[in-house]
Amino acid sequence: MKVYAIANFKGGTGKTTTAVNLAAMLARDGQRVLLIDADAQHNATNFFILGTEGGITLTDVLEGLGETVWEDNISPSGRERLWLLPADMGLLSLDLSAILHGTTAGFRRFQDFLDAMGQDGEIDSVVIDCPPSFTAASVAALANADELILPTRVDDNSRRGVLELLEQVESLPRTATPARCRILVTMADRSNVSKQGEELLRAGRVEVFKTVIRRGIAVDEATYARQPLYEYKPKCAPALDYEAFLGEVLADG
Ligand SMILES: Nc1ncnc2c1ncn2[C@@H]1O[C@H](COP(=O)(O)OP(=O)(O)O)[C@@H](O)[C@H]1O
Ligand SMILES: [Mg+2]
Numbered sequence: 384m385k386v387y388a389i390a391n392f393k394g395g396t397g398k399t400t401t402a403v404n405l406a407a408m409l410a411r412d413g414q415r416v417l418l419i420d421a422d423a424q425h426n427a428t429n430f431f432i433l434g435t436e437g438g439i440t441l442t443d444v445l446e447g448l449g450e451t452v453w454e455d456n457i458s459p460s461g462r463e464r465l466w467l468l469p470a471d472m473g474l475l476s477l478d479l480s481a482i483l484h485g486t487t488a489g490f491r492r493f494q495d496f497l498d499a500m501g502q503d504g505e506i507d508s509v510v511i512d513c514p515p516s517f518t519a520a521s522v523a524a525l526a527n528a529d530e531l532i533l534p535t536r537v538d539d540n541s542r543r544g545v546l547e548l549l550e551q552v553e554s555l556p557r558t559a560t561p562a563r564c565r566i567l568v569t570m571a572d573r574s575n576v577s578k579q580g581e582e583l584l585r586a587g588r589v590e591v592f593k594t595v596i597r598r599g600i601a602v603d604e605a606t607y608a609r610q611p612l613y614e615y616k617p618k619c620a621p622a623l624d625y626e627a628f629l630g631e632v633l634a635d636g
Contacts, residue, residue: 384501387632388528388561390513390521392551393544397534397569399426400602402512404625405532405632407611410465412629414507417457417500420470421524422514428469430609431460442473444496445489445519466506470520478518493523515544517551525552531561532632533589534569534596537580549589564589567628569596594627 389402399422406418420427421441438458439448460467481489500506511524525531531552535545545566552560566589571577585591597620605615612622 421520423474425470489519
């Protein structure tokens with residue numbers, strides 16, 4: 384089982400778009416995939432289901448509630464081979480209470496959940512859509528990821544956000560750092576600032592995906608249609624770019 388965490392300390396950098404499309408493409412190509420929404424804003428959850436009735440949520444996992452025998456309890460996404468562990472606002476109160484009471488139980492439970500799933504052998508890939516901050520869920524995600532994928536726009540704030548996150552990740556104990564970290568440039572256009580920002584990132588010490596995800600209105604449209612890009616508009620620039628990105632993700636995996 385391979386665990387991909389999709390993260391950046393900044394919002395609006397294409398994390399959810401990348402997580403949803405990566406998970407959907409992996410499932411399309413035959414893998415059994417679990418998409419975990421670790422962001423209390425639950426955008427990835429909304430992409431697939433309205434409301435979270437039925438299966439367990441990530442909040443349940445962190446609280447140690449509910450059986451984690453996944454076949455019975457994990458929500459289907461409505462797509463073949465793709466399951467969803469939804470987020471809800473409960474994640475926020477959980478983090479607050481963890482801060483107030485100084486507990487790390489949620490962190491450990493998340494780890495146990497992933498371990499148990501790895502041992503079950505029912506899932507090939509886990510894709511975790513992280514919030515733009517350190518929370519019990521996102522720290523556990525980073526600590527358990529085989530690969531950290533950092534979508535970033537090329538404006539200076541986004542670039543800094545990604546570098547700051549990397550510094551924090553590097554300060555985690557060695558056992559808790561992902562084996563590989565790669566930056567994915569998103570929402571790129573033909574402007575000079577876009578080109579220059581990309582060059583700055585490539586000149587840095589962190590690996591950057593060769594593929595750059597171009598900006599395209601179809602990405603916003605696809606969120607309304609609740610469809611991955613390959614289905615909504617397979618020939619649009621961002622859809623083609625996400626296919627090339629998938630190729631890179633799988634090439635050495
Ligand atoms: N390649 C792209 N081209 C155009 N718009 C995009 C692209 N990627 C993401 N967006 C849009 O930008 C906004 C933020 O993207 P999102 O994936 O939700 O970011 P995050 O999860 O990092 O906050 C959304 O409205 C999304 O539809
Ligand atoms: Mg998001």
